[in-house]
Amino acid sequence: MDTVTRRKFLQLTAGASIGAAAAFLSIEEIAAAASARPLASGTPILVIVTLYGGNDGLNTVIPFKDPIYYSSRPDISYKQESVLQLDSQYGLNPSMTGIANLWKDGKVAIVRGAGYPSPDRSHFSSMAKWQSGSPKTLSKSGWIGRWIDSQPDDPMLAISLGSVLPPLLAGEKKVGSALPLGGLVIPQGTVGADFRKLSLPSTSDSKLRSLAANSMKDLFNISEKITPILKKPEPTEVELPTINGGNAGGDSNLTQQLNIVSKLIQADAPTRVWSVSLGGFDTHANEANAQSILLGSVSSAIDKFMSGLKTSKHGADVVVLVYSEFGRRVVGNASKGTDHGTSGPMFIIGDKIKGGFYGDQPSLSNLVDGDLSVTTDFRDVYASLIEDVLKSPADRYLNNWKGRTKFYKAR
Amino acid sequence: MDINRLETARLFHRFGFGPRPGEFVNAVNAGVSATREKLFANSGTDLGLMNVPQLVVTDLGKRPSPDDPQLASYTSELRRQNTELTTWWLDRMALADFSLQEKATWFWHGHWATSIKKLNFALPMYKQHQTLQKYALGNFNEMVTAMLDDGALQFWLDGQENTAKSPNENLARELMELFTLGVGRYSEADVKELSRALTGIQVARSSGEVTFKKNRFDNGTKSILGVSQNFDRTSAGKFLVSQPDSKRFITERFWFRYMSSQFPLPEETEFEGAFESREIRELLLALASSDAMRDTRYELVKSPVEWFIAVCRALSVTPSKLTKNSALLNYLEKLAQVPFDPPNVGGWPTDDAWLSSASAQFRASFASWLIAQGDISPIENLTPGERVQKTADLLGVVEWSARTKSALEGNTKNSKRLILLAICSPEYLVSA
Numbered sequence: 001m002d003t004v005t006r007r008k009f010l011q012l013t014a015g016a017s018i019g020a021a022a023a024f025l026s027i028e029e030i031a032a033a034a035s036a037r038p039l040a041s042g043t044p045i046l047v048i049v050t051l052y053g054g055n056d057g058l059n060t061v062i063p064f065k066d067p068i069y070y071s072s073r074p075d076i077s078y079k080q081e082s083v084l085q086l087d088s089q090y091g092l093n094p095s096m097t098g099i100a101n102l103w104k105d106g107k108v109a110i111v112r113g114a115g116y117p118s119p120d121r122s123h124f125s126s127m128a129k130w131q132s133g134s135p136k137t138l139s140k141s142g143w144i145g146r147w148i149d150s151q152p153d154d155p156m157l158a159i160s161l162g163s164v165l166p167p168l169l170a171g172e173k174k175v176g177s178a179l180p181l182g183g184l185v186i187p188q189g190t191v192g193a194d195f196r197k198l199s200l201p202s203t204s205d206s207k208l209r210s211l212a213a214n215s216m217k218d219l220f221n222i223s224e225k226i227t228p229i230l231k232k233p234e235p236t237e238v239e240l241p242t243i244n245g246g247n248a249g250g251d252s253n254l255t256q257q258l259n260i261v262s263k264l265i266q267a268d269a270p271t272r273v274w275s276v277s278l279g280g281f282d283t284h285a286n287e288a289n290a291q292s293i294l295l296g297s298v299s300s301a302i303d304k305f306m307s308g309l310k311t312s313k314h315g316a317d318v319v320v321l322v323y324s325e326f327g328r329r330v331v332g333n334a335s336k337g338t339d340h341g342t343s344g345p346m347f348i349i350g351d352k353i354k355g356g357f358y359g360d361q362p363s364l365s366n367l368v369d370g371d372l373s374v375t376t377d378f379r380d381v382y383a384s385l386i387e388d389v390l391k392s393p394a395d396r397y398l399n400n401w402k403g404r405t406k407f408y409k410a411r
Numbered sequence: 412m413d414i415n416r417l418e419t420a421r422l423f424h425r426f427g428f429g430p431r432p433g434e435f436v437n438a439v440n441a442g443v444s445a446t447r448e449k450l451f452a453n454s455g456t457d458l459g460l461m462n463v464p465q466l467v468v469t470d471l472g473k474r475p476s477p478d479d480p481q482l483a484s485y486t487s488e489l490r491r492q493n494t495e496l497t498t499w500w501l502d503r504m505a506l507a508d509f510s511l512q513e514k515a516t517w518f519w520h521g522h523w524a525t526s527i528k529k530l531n532f533a534l535p536m537y538k539q540h541q542t543l544q545k546y547a548l549g550n551f552n553e554m555v556t557a558m559l560d561d562g563a564l565q566f567w568l569d570g571q572e573n574t575a576k577s578p579n580e581n582l583a584r585e586l587m588e589l590f591t592l593g594v595g596r597y598s599e600a601d602v603k604e605l606s607r608a609l610t611g612i613q614v615a616r617s618s619g620e621v622t623f624k625k626n627r628f629d630n631g632t633k634s635i636l637g638v639s640q641n642f643d644r645t646s647a648g649k650f651l652v653s654q655p656d657s658k659r660f661i662t663e664r665f666w667f668r669y670m671s672s673q674f675p676l677p678e679e680t681e682f683e684g685a686f687e688s689r690e691i692r693e694l695l696l697a698l699a700s701s702d703a704m705r706d707t708r709y710e711l712v713k714s715p716v717e718w719f720i721a722v723c724r725a726l727s728v729t730p731s732k733l734t735k736n737s738a739l740l741n742y743l744e745k746l747a748q749v750p751f752d753p754p755n756v757g758g759w760p761t762d763d764a765w766l767s768s769a770s771a772q773f774r775a776s777f778a779s780w781l782i783a784q785g786d787i788s789p790i791e792n793l794t795p796g797e798r799v800q801k802t803a804d805l806l807g808v809v810e811w812s813a814r815t816k817s818a819l820e821g822n823t824k825n826s827k828r829l830i831l832l833a834i835c836s837p838e839y840l841v842s843a
Contacts, residue, residue, distance in 0.1 A: 026745070028772040194832050195775065197818035204812045205837065207673070208710050211763055212837035213814070215771040 025155060025177045027260075030269050033156045038268030041313040044352070044389040045265060047274045047305075048144070049254070049322045050131075050166065051298065053281030054123065056291055057327035057344030057372070060096075061110060061361075065089045068364040073332035076288045086110075090361070095296030098303025099347070106355035107306075108347060109407035113362040113375030115343035119326060123282065123340070127325035131168040133382050133398055143382050144273055145171035146397040147390055158273035161257040166275055176273070179260070254278040254297055258305040266312045272390060281324055285335035298322065302349060315351065319389050319408075321381070322347035327372060330364060342371040346381055352388075352409050359405070380405045416809045417843055418443045418704050422450055423807045424842045425669050425711065426699055427510030429721030432789045435807040447699055450511055451692070453548075459508035464731055466499040468492050468533045470618040492533035493751075494736060500540065500750050501716075501730035501739075505723035515547035515695065516540070517716070518668055520750065521758035523558060523590060525567040527751040535563040535619025536751050551661060551689040555591060555648040559609070562619030568756070571614045573606055575629035580606045585756050591651040593660035597636060604633040608642035658683050662694060669698055671709040672761040711842045712762045715746035715770070722778070722834050725806050726785025733784055742777040746770055766840075778834050787826050795823035802833045809843045811836070 039045075063069050064080040065088070083091030084100040092100050102108045116135035120126045129135035133143025141149075148158050149171035158169050158176035169176030199217035201210060257276040264271065278298060283291050302320055309315040327344030343362055359376035366373070380403035383394035388408035394401065419438050423430045427450060430438070438446040471489055475481040507513045520543060527536050539561050546554035558564055565571060568582035583606035587597045597605075611628030614621055633642045635650065642650065651657055662683050666676040676682075685697035703709055713721060719742075723730055733739050743749045747770070753759055789805050790798050799819045803811055811819065815836045822829040833839060 026773070032772075191828065191831070194818050194821065194828070195835070197821075198815060198832060198836055200814045202812035202814035202837075205814075206707070206710050206841070206843070208712055208762055208766070208841045209812070209837040209843075211766045212712070212840045215766045216775075216835070 025159065025179045027179070027264075030156060030159070030179065030264055030271070031267060034264065034267045034269040037270050039265075039270045039272075039314065041317070043272070043314075043317060044391065045272060045274070045314060045318045046385060046389045047258075047261060047276065047318060047320045048168065049258075049298065049302070049320060050127075050168070050275070050277040051281050051294075051322065051324035052123075052127070052277060052279040053283070053324070054126075054326045054328055054340055055281040055295075055324035055344055056283060056287060056338050056341075057324075058330060059287070059291055060093050060295060061086070061112065061345045062091050062093065063089060063361060063364065064091050066364050068330075072330045072364065073338070075336045076332050076338070087357075090357070092299075093292060093295045095292045096299035097296075098299040098301075099349070100299075102303065102306060102349055103355060107351060107353055108349050108355050109353050109405075110357050111346040111348065111376050111381055111405055111407075112357060112359045113343045113372060114323070114346045114359065114378050114381065115326070115374035116377055116379070117374065119342040119371070119374065121326065121340040121342075123325055128167065130323060130325050130378060131166060133379060135379075140167075140170070141172045142166070142168035142170050143386075143397055144168050144275075145175060147171075147273075147386060147392060148176055149173050150392065150396070154270070156270045158275070159269075159271050160275040161260060161277075166277070169273070169275055176275070255301040255304065258301045259308075262305050262308045265309060265314050265318065268314075283328070283337050284333065284339060285337040287332075287337040306349065317352070319348060319350040319352060319385070321385060322349070323378070329371060330367060331370065342368070343374045344372075346378065348381065348385075348407050353407050354409050356407075358407055376405065377401075377403055379403060381407075384408060412707060412809060412843070414705050415439060415443060417707070419446055420807045420809045421704055421842060422446055422699060423510075424713065424717075424721065425514075426450055426695065427514050428504050428507075428717065429724045430805075430807040431724045432727065432805055436804045447696075450699070451696060453509055453512070457507055457509045457512075459506045460503060462506050462729070463499065463502045466495060466537070468496060468537045470534055471532060472617055489532070493527060494740065495731075496527075496533040496537055496540075497740065497750050498731040498736050501720065501723075504716075504720045505728065505730055511695070512544070512547055515691065516543050517750075518665070519543040519547055519554075521668070521753060522664060523564060524753035524756050524758040525563050525751075526753055526755075529567055530563050530616070530619075532617050532619070534617065535566065535614075538619045539563040540751075546691070548692040548695070549690070551657075551686075551691055552649055552652045554691075555652050556645050558590075559586075559644040559648050560621055562614045562616075562621045565612050565621060566614045566616055566619075570609065570612045573610050573612070574627040575607070575610050576627075578603070578606045578610065578629070582606070583609055586648070587651065589756060591648075591660065592654060592656045593663065596654075596656045596660070601635050604635050605642075605647055607631070608633050608635065608647040609644045612644070652689060658686050658689070661689075662686055665694060665698060667761070669695070669711075670703055671711065673710070674708060707843070712765050713840055713842060714759060714761070714765055715743060715748040715774075716750060718774070718834075718840065719743065719777070719781075721806070721839075722781055722785070725834075726782065726787065726830070728781065728785045733781070738780065742773060742780070745773040746777070771835075774840075775831075775835055778831050782827050782831050782834075785830075787830055790830060791826040798823045798826065798829055802829060803838075806833060806839055808833070808836075808838050811838055 058069065059078065062078050062083045064083050070077050078094060082094045084094060084096060085091040086103055099108060116129055120129060128138060131142050132139045144158055151157055155177045160166055160169050160176055160178050165175060165178045195216055199213050201213060205213065254276060261274045261276060280294050309318055323346045324344055326341055328338035328341040333339055362372035362375055379398050379401040383398055383401050384404045384407065386392050386394040386397055416439055423435060471485065475485050504513045525539060530536055542557045542561055546557060568585055569579045570582045573579040573582060580602050584602045587605065588594045607629040611623050612621055613624055632639050635642060635647060663676045682694060682697050686694040730739060740749060748759055790802055793801055799816060815838055818832050819829055822832060
């Protein structure tokens with residue numbers, strides 16, 4: 001990932017101080033917390049997947065019956081027979097088989113035409129609006145960050161994967177934590193066995209030496225719990241097309257990120273909100289193949305994530321949110337790509353979700369300045385997630401926003 | 412337990428930062444008194460310190476306003492200076508020949524515990540560090556005088572807020588409680604009176620420059636510990652240091668950090684007599700020569716910085732050359748001890764505070780990271796059969812327990828692994 005651009009994004013969105021204020025966690029710390037105070041089963045968990053770059057919504061949820069779709073973008077449209085049909089008019093991008101299967105199981109809510117008033121076409125300011133949850137008067141805090149502010153101090157409460165904290169998790173007073181990727185260091189195998197030997201009591205031990213030995217024994221109590229879960233890291237994914245659309249932030253290894261989140265959820269980490277990301281959606285050129293690979297990666301990563309949790313006691317408690325900072329223009333450009341647009345679909349996935357479409361599909365014949373209209377305000381979705389998943393009153397975090405989207409099954 | 416090895420190991424680990432390759436065995440062979448003599452001998456020029464990279468700290472002046480384009484370069488320079496100051500000191504600890512001096516400076520930093528977190532600037536911290544270096548083994552009376560003129564300490568404890576019109580007691584209280592007398596050896600009225608004596612100071616934060624403003628100074632008579640006169644900061648400091656309680660207190664503090672924080676300083680010791688003239692070196696020499704050095708009850712846990720520096724010395728590591736410095740500081744932060752950033756004015760904790768399971772985990776990954784960059788040839792060049800005992804000699808460990816020996820003996824063919832386990836062993840973490 002282009003770290004310079006990414007840093008620029010963070011500076012533009014929430015001030016440079018956020019990264020510095022975030023606590024960096026290690027797997028070990030989370031494992032220790034999981035062991036000391038496991039999350040009670042039945043506690044809902046929110047997993048937020050941010051797609052950086054502006055995902056082309058029209059090629060994600062495809063209106064395959066609409067002739068304007070085909071006439072607007074002849075080079076980059078999907079034929080009816082190739083899409084994964086959701087109903088008689090809409091189908092998913094052909095690469096999204098995993099999410100299509102979850103849809104069949106009734107676990108996927110798709111909110112169409114999601115956005116906010118007066119859409120901003122800058123990656124940075126539009127993402128700032130989405131992440132702050134305050135599109136009108138841009139707030140420096142994130143919508144989850146303000147929720148964190150209201151909760152008791154706990155570095156495990158909300159965790160972002162990767163070494164920089166997204167503005168989403170930055171509150172006015174407190175911030176979420178960051179778990180840098182690739183830091184899985186727990187002595188394993190023969191080193192682990194040797195460390196275990198060092199932790200044994202010895203008759204010659206003084207008081208402090210026996211305490212020192214014992215501190216390493218505790219280490220292995222935790223490791224025993226966590227190591228089997230973390231033992232087999234997934235192979236990293238095939239190379240993703242970041243060259244085309246990868247200069248607008250986001251990480252590149254969603255499968256790996258979700259794999260770690262899955263394992264930590266299974267280990268009972270006391271974490272209520274996880275944040276992961278995938279970049280590369282800024283497909284100004286040669287979009288079809290690139291976006292398809294990215295969406296395939298999102299789809300299979302989420303599918304693996306959900307099926308991996310099936311047997312876990314937390315499986316039914318997990319709700320996944322997928323969004324991007326904007327959709328793309330309806331009409332394709334001269335480089336077989338699309339430029340920055342407005343609204344796009346949001347996905348909410350989980351056992352507790354009532355599958356189906358929410359919000360109207362923006363009409364292709366009635367565009368606003370050549371762009372899709374916004375039919376659902378993203379704050380409706382946030383408010384419902386705060387109430388139903390985070391079990392908190394949404395008004396105070398979203399400036400008394402009244403709209404709701406009822407995709408959560410009644411308790 | 413071999414008492415000569417015990418005493419030698421304590422001389423290295425407590426009065427210095429641990430032996431370099433070969434030093435421990437040579438010292439055991441030379442005998443305890445020769446080792447002590449060498450430890451206390453100051454040749455004048457420390458050749459080891461010649462290898463410490465030059466430190467550049469400057470006065471950065473006032474912070475540009477948020478919309479000033481200079482702000483970015485200003486903050487990056489600020490960060491560079493702060494990081495470099497820290498690694499520079501770690502380098503000194505790791506490379507110094509005259510380890511007694513560096514260790515005593517480290518002690519005094521924990522004593523006058525001032526944090527860069529509040530100061531924000533490297534320059535005032537660097538100036539304070541120089542003062543602590545200068546008097547680390549010198550005269551405590553002179554040290555107190557100098558420290559009351561120290562911008563970093565003054566700012567840290569709100570000395571610049573303390574004026575004749577509106578006194579601020581922060582510095583006065585800590586001066587008596589933590590720096591010179593000890594808690595309970597003064598009254599609340601003494602705190603108030605002393606704060607009046609300390610008035611008149613202004614501090615330029617970015618440089619640490621202190622100026623005395625006559626109109627901010629309370630020019631009246633103050634009554635401190637039963638003595639009334641027109642004290643100012645210098646005379647009040649000297650007065651406090653002259654108290655018998657001060658002699659006792661400083662002796663207690665050295666006992667706590669150099670000998671035992673589990674067992675209090677015994678009532679009757681030779682140490683206070685050695686500190687009669689407030690010469691710090693004399694007090695340290697008395698401690699290093701005492702019977703307590705051979706008392707096996709008095710064990711001490713190496714703090715994270717002490718552990719790290721001891722490993723650096725054993726494996727010939729220069730901290731600032733580790734890749735990367737940010738990873739190094741991150742490890743130290745995880746272990747909760749970064750020089751120039753004590754947790755509070757009371758300094759760092761001791762012993763069991765450093766023995767949490769979370770620290771054990773960080774220490775294990777820190778240790779693997781360090782060993783990958785260290786020189787393991789002193790062990791690698793030996794035959795597998797010699798390695799376990801020679802690792803104890805390299806590290807200055809008195810003896811391995813049966814437990815640790817068994818863990819190490821399974822790894823005699825893998826020197827890296829052997830050293831990893833050895834530096835994480837209870838016998839290394841705890842100075843016997």
